[in-house]
Amino acid sequence: MKNIIKIAWRNLMRYKRRTLLTSSLITIGVALVIVFSGIGNSFKSEVIGIITNSNLGDMQIHKKGYVGSIDNLPLDLTVTENNLQKIESALAKYPQIKAQTTRIRFGGMISNYVQTTSMRFTAVDPAMESKTCTALTGRIKEGDNGSDTFVAPGALVIPINIASGLGLKIGSEVVLVATNKDGSVNGMSFKISGISENILGPQGKDGYMHIKDARELLRIEDGSITEMAIKLNDLSAMSKVVGSLKKDLEQIKDEVTGKPVLEIHSWEELSPFASIAKIVTLLILVVRIVLISIVLISILNVMMMSVYERIGEIGTIASIGTPPIKILALFLTEGLLLGFFSAMTGNIIGAGILTVIRITKLNFIFGNMQIVLSPEIPANEIIMTVAIVILISAAASLQPAIKASKMEPVEALRHV
Amino acid sequence: MNLVVLENTKKNYRSGEIEVPALKGLNLELEAGKFISFVGPSGSGKTTLLNLIGCLDQPTEGKIFVDGTEVSGMNRKDSAKFRGDKIGFIFQNFNLIPVLTVYENIEYPLIMVQNVPAPERKTRIDQLLAKVGMTDQKDKYPAQLSGGQKQRVAVARALVTQPKIVLADEPTANLDHATAFKVINLMHEMKNEFDASFIFATHDLKVVGEADIVYTMEDGQITKTEKRGE
Structure with missing residues (x-):
C-alpha cells in the first residue's frame, strides 16, 4: 500500500499545475461549506437564543x-x-x-x-x-x-x-x-x-x-x-x-x-423564525451539494485526463505483470489523495476564517435584532465534509480507475 | 524441452468490416537459453508473435505453450501473473515509469508483481545495477538519462524478476549505432549470466548478427530459419 500511495502521490505531483488548480477548486469548496455552515449555524443559534431567551422560552404549554x-x-x-x-x-x-x-x-x-x-x-x-x-x-x-x-x-x-x-x-x-x-x-x-x-x-x-x-x-x-x-x-x-x-x-x-386538555409546542412551532432557520439549513445543504458537484466533476475530469495521458504507461505496467486490481488501486488512490488533501486544506482555511470572524465579533442588524456572530468550528461538519469528499473522490475516480485496470496491455502499448 | 511451442497459431485483426490475418497458422518450437531473432519487413507479424508469446494478446486459433503451460485462453488475471513470473519485456521506447527513479523502476515488478521481501529486493537490484553499469545513476529519474542508459535500466527491470524469457521488440530502434551495440552486448552477457532466453523482433542487423537462431517472417509466416553455429 505504501508503494501505491508513493506512486500515486508522485503522479499527482507530476502535473503540478493541474493538481494545484483542481485542489484549489476543492479547497475553496470545502472552505466555503465550513464557513457557510459555521456562520449559518451561529446566526441561527444567535437568533434562536434572542427569541427564546427574550420572551418565547424553549417550549410552551397551553390549553388545547x-x-x-x-x-x-x-x-x-x-x-x-x-x-x-x-x-x-x-x-x-x-x-x-x-x-x-x-x-x-x-x-x-x-x-x-x-x-x-x-x-x-x-x-x-x-x-x-x-x-x-x-x-x-x-x-x-x-x-x-x-x-x-x-x-x-x-x-x-x-x-x-x-x-x-x-x-x-x-x-x-x-x-x-x-x-x-x-x-x-x-x-x-x-x-x-x-x-x-x-x-x-x-x-x-x-x-x-x-x-x-x-x-x-x-x-x-x-x-x-x-x-x-x-x-x-x-x-x-x-x-x-x-x-x-x-x-x-x-x-x-x-x-x-x-x-x-393540554398542548405543548416547541419554539419552532411558535416562531416564524423557524422557517428562516430551515431555509438556512437548506442553504447549507445546497452549498454541500455544490461542493459534491465540484469534487465529482473536478476529480472525474482530472482522473479521466490522467488515464488518457498515461495509456502507454498503463500498458507498460500491465505487461510487466501488475495485477488489474493494483492498477485500479493506483488510480483510485490518486483520486483519493487529491480529494483528501484538498479537503483537509479547505477545512484548515475554513476553520481559520471562522476563527477570525469569532475574534473580530462580526455583527449586523437582522430585523430589530443586533446579531453578533460567534461561529464555532463545526467539528461534525468538518468530519462530514472530509467523509463526503473522500466518498465522492472515490466515486469519481472509480470509473477512470476501472477503465485503466481493464485496458488490454497490447492495445495500451500501441499508444506509446 | 522446448520453451515456447506454437501449434497452428493464427491471429487475425479486424479493420472495419475486413479481417486481416497477421499470423497464418504458425507452427514453431523455440529452445530454451537461446538468443532468438525474428526479422522481416513491417507488417510481417513479428510484433504480433511476440505479443502472443508474451501473453499480451490471445490467438484467434491454435495453441501456445510457454515453459510447459498453455497460455492461449488464459484469463487477464492469470496471464498477468504468468507474465510477472516468467516473462521480461524490453520495449523500443524503453517504457520506464517516469515518476520512479532508476532504482525504483527496477524495484517496481518485485514489489507490485512478485512481492519479494525487501532484503532480497535490494540484493537483486544492487547486483543488476552493477551489471548494467547504472549503480551511480540509481537515484536519477528516466528524464535525466540518455537513451542507452534508459535501455540498460529496462534490461535490468526485465531481468530482475528472474524470467525464463525476455521479449524485446525493436530494442535498439531508438539508439545510435554505438549505444545499440553496447546494449546488445549487455543483453548477450545477461542471457549467459541469468540463463534466460532472449527473443527479439528486429530490423537491426547488429541484433540479427548476435542471434543464435534467426527466423525470417513474411506475410504472417516463417519463410526462413537460420541456426548459427550448427
Whole structure:
C-alpha cells in the first residue's frame, strides 16, 4: 500500500499545475461549506437564543386550542389551577428543565388620558420570568431592569414605540382597560416602570405587567393561567423533552369529556423564525451539494485526463505483470489523495476564517435584532465534509480507475 | 524441452468490416537459453508473435505453450501473473515509469508483481545495477538519462524478476549505432549470466548478427530459419 500511495502521490505531483488548480477548486469548496455552515449555524443559534431567551422560552404549554387562536389571546382557554399543579408535578421529573414561568396574556387599551392605543400584555412573576427568559431584562433600556423586580405590582413595562407614541416616560401614569373572559370591561391605573426594545412582539406592542395585577384587572380569582413557558438546560434536548412531555400531558384529561386538555409546542412551532432557520439549513445543504458537484466533476475530469495521458504507461505496467486490481488501486488512490488533501486544506482555511470572524465579533442588524456572530468550528461538519469528499473522490475516480485496470496491455502499448 | 511451442497459431485483426490475418497458422518450437531473432519487413507479424508469446494478446486459433503451460485462453488475471513470473519485456521506447527513479523502476515488478521481501529486493537490484553499469545513476529519474542508459535500466527491470524469457521488440530502434551495440552486448552477457532466453523482433542487423537462431517472417509466416553455429 505504501508503494501505491508513493506512486500515486508522485503522479499527482507530476502535473503540478493541474493538481494545484483542481485542489484549489476543492479547497475553496470545502472552505466555503465550513464557513457557510459555521456562520449559518451561529446566526441561527444567535437568533434562536434572542427569541427564546427574550420572551418565547424553549417550549410552551397551553390549553388545547390556544395556539390556534393565539392572535386573539383568548382568556377562555386557560389552564386551571388544578391542571397547573399536575403540569408542575410532571415537569419535576425532567432534569433537562432549567426553569419555567406561568403567564397570563391578554390584549387591552392603554391610555395617557389624552390618547389611547391597543397593546398586548404578558403578565408574569418577574423572578420566574427572568429565570426562564434570561435576556428579557437586558432588553429593558430604561427604568428598573432588575431580574426580580422589573415589573412590580402597579407597574408596567412598555415598548419604546408605545412610549414615544403616547409621550410616556418612567413614572408616567396610564390607565389600562381590558375585557375579561365574561365580557365585562375593567380598568386600572398603572405607572410606567420600564421601557423596553421593540422586539418583543408583533408591531412592537407587547408589554409586561405583574401577574397579580392581571388577575385583579381580569377578575381571575383562581390560579389559572394562559401559558407556561419552559427553559431547558440544553436546547438540543428539546425534541426529546417535547416528545416525552407530550405523552405525559396527554394523561391530564378533562373530567367531563375524558379528553386531553393540554398542548405543548416547541419554539419552532411558535416562531416564524423557524422557517428562516430551515431555509438556512437548506442553504447549507445546497452549498454541500455544490461542493459534491465540484469534487465529482473536478476529480472525474482530472482522473479521466490522467488515464488518457498515461495509456502507454498503463500498458507498460500491465505487461510487466501488475495485477488489474493494483492498477485500479493506483488510480483510485490518486483520486483519493487529491480529494483528501484538498479537503483537509479547505477545512484548515475554513476553520481559520471562522476563527477570525469569532475574534473580530462580526455583527449586523437582522430585523430589530443586533446579531453578533460567534461561529464555532463545526467539528461534525468538518468530519462530514472530509467523509463526503473522500466518498465522492472515490466515486469519481472509480470509473477512470476501472477503465485503466481493464485496458488490454497490447492495445495500451500501441499508444506509446 | 522446448520453451515456447506454437501449434497452428493464427491471429487475425479486424479493420472495419475486413479481417486481416497477421499470423497464418504458425507452427514453431523455440529452445530454451537461446538468443532468438525474428526479422522481416513491417507488417510481417513479428510484433504480433511476440505479443502472443508474451501473453499480451490471445490467438484467434491454435495453441501456445510457454515453459510447459498453455497460455492461449488464459484469463487477464492469470496471464498477468504468468507474465510477472516468467516473462521480461524490453520495449523500443524503453517504457520506464517516469515518476520512479532508476532504482525504483527496477524495484517496481518485485514489489507490485512478485512481492519479494525487501532484503532480497535490494540484493537483486544492487547486483543488476552493477551489471548494467547504472549503480551511480540509481537515484536519477528516466528524464535525466540518455537513451542507452534508459535501455540498460529496462534490461535490468526485465531481468530482475528472474524470467525464463525476455521479449524485446525493436530494442535498439531508438539508439545510435554505438549505444545499440553496447546494449546488445549487455543483453548477450545477461542471457549467459541469468540463463534466460532472449527473443527479439528486429530490423537491426547488429541484433540479427548476435542471434543464435534467426527466423525470417513474411506475410504472417516463417519463410526462413537460420541456426548459427550448427
